[in-house]
Amino acid sequence: MLNLKYLLPDSYQDSIYQINYQGLAKQGIKALLFDLDNTLIDYVQTKLTVEVIEFLKELEKTFKIIIISNSHKKRVQNAIGTHFDLIYFAKKPLKFGFKKAIKNLGYKSHEIAMIGDQLMTDIYGGNRTDLFTIIVDPIQKKTDKLPTRINRKIENYFIRRVEKKYPKAYEEVLKKYAIKNK
Numbered sequence: 260m261l262n263l264k265y266l267l268p269d270s271y272q273d274s275i276y277q278i279n280y281q282g283l284a285k286q287g288i289k290a291l292l293f294d295l296d297n298t299l300i301d302y303v304q305t306k307l308t309v310e311v312i313e314f315l316k317e318l319e320k321t322f323k324i325i326i327i328s329n330s331h332k333k334r335v336q337n338a339i340g341t342h343f344d345l346i347y348f349a350k351k352p353l354k355f356g357f358k359k360a361i362k363n364l365g366y367k368s369h370e371i372a373m374i375g376d377q378l379m380t381d382i383y384g385g386n387r388t389d390l391f392t393i394i395v396d397p398i399q400k401k402t403d404k405l406p407t408r409i410n411r412k413i414e415n416y417f418i419r420r421v422e423k424k425y426p427k428a429y430e431e432v433l434k435k436y437a438i439k440n441k
């Protein structure tokens with residue numbers, strides 16, 4: 260049974276560039292897990308851009324970084340190269356990939372933030388492994404592949420249910436995302 264409260268992120272921002280990373284460091288976050296597709300690059304792009312690489316390299320001065328993706332090995336390895344640690348075919352929202360990341364990092368769950376564009380995978384999975392979760396807008400929703408399109412339809416349905424059950428939290432962390440990404 261799906262647990263609605265796991266669909267509530269701890270925070271929402273338009274993009275990875277808007278996140279208050281200093282604030283995260285202050286609250287004790289030591290590592291950042293980033294989703295790949297439509298969080299760092301859209302589905303049409305095959306490699307991280309120089310802009311993204313430089314931005315993440317700057318963050319690496321403060322945080323450990325792992326890119327955690329449900330995409331297959333070839334796509335993920337080709338996109339990231341040797342720039343960052345990665346986990347492919349992570350099967351988010353299952354715990355498997357997150358547990359692997361937590362183990363590799365050697366940090367407590369609450370010292371790790373998960374940043375991604377999908378509630379049903381990134382946020383749900385991050386929350387059930389007790390990570391600090393941040394939802395961002397998808398970079399280019401129209402490039403979503405079929406499974407993600409289906410996920411977003413399911414997501415819309417569950418967002419309505421979250422709104423009913425947790426109206427205050429919905430206002431605070433989901434409303435903007437829900438309106439922009441309907």
Ligand SMILES: [Mg+2]
Pocket residue numbers: 294295296297298375376377
């Ligand atoms: Mg994604």
